[in-house]
Amino acid sequence: MGIFNTIIDKYKAAKQKSLNKKEFRELLLRAVGDGKLTKNEIDGLDKKKAEFGLTDEDVKGVRAEIFAAAFSVAKDDKQVTEEEEKELKEIQKYLGLADDEIQTSKKELARLRLLNEIQKGNLPTVPVTNLVTQKGETAYWAEPAILAEEKVIRRRYEGGSQGVSFRVMKGVSYRVGGHRGHIVSETGLVPVSDGELIVTNKRIIFRGDGKAFAIKLDKILDIQIFTNGLHFSENNKSKPRLVKFKEEGNHDIVGAVLSYAINHYGDK
Structure with missing residues (x-):
């Protein structure tokens, strides 16, 4: 019975840990639901993490998902402000994520940052080889x-004809009568x-x-x-x-x- 009980206990512990990981994931998603993490939220998350007996390795698999959720909130209006970017950096730091683990989000963030700068009048400049520019041109x-x-990519004939045809020359004939067909040109x-x-x-x-x-x-x-x-x-x-x-x-x-x-x- 001792071995059997040990197996049962391990199964129950594994099941409980799985439930704890799932609940902690939900807590993380809820915390970053506004695109930021406050000190109180961080303290609460750390407390729950300890209560659940979870390690950094246990939550490693959901970190990128959590950051993506926060980023989605920040870019909802198609731009990311300096304050929002600062909050995202704090979330990334808390989650222990390296830049190469969230490359897609980082690339999009850089694009939105550039867009925000353009809208403020800070336009980028790019080197263009072999372009003859005018005076004062950037x-x-x-x-x-x-x-x-x-x-025109194709022409086709539509319709039909009625009447009598006669030969104009060898191999060429012309139809006389009520011609109702026409050529249709397709463009693309x-x-x-x-x-x-x-x-x-x-x-x-x-x-x-x-x-x-x-x-x-x-x-x-x-x-x-x-x-x-x-x-x-x-x-x-x-x-x-x-x-x-x-x-x-x-x-x-x-x-x-x-x-x-x-x-x-x-x-x-």
């Missing part, structure tokens, strides 16, 4: 992109140049292997930003331009840089 952003144009966006989109305080530039353009900011009439590119029209040009980003994720940064540049430098 490059703010360069995004790998593809220039696309709307072109076709990549025409692979390169990069550059935004400066004076121009929006595309440099590619097939085509290129450089347009002054005050010539732009309308811009629409999408998650995978942008679409804009300009003075004295009937067709709009479409640029597709090679990777998604920076559309709001491109939009913020363009918006600031146009509003502050577009008429200069």
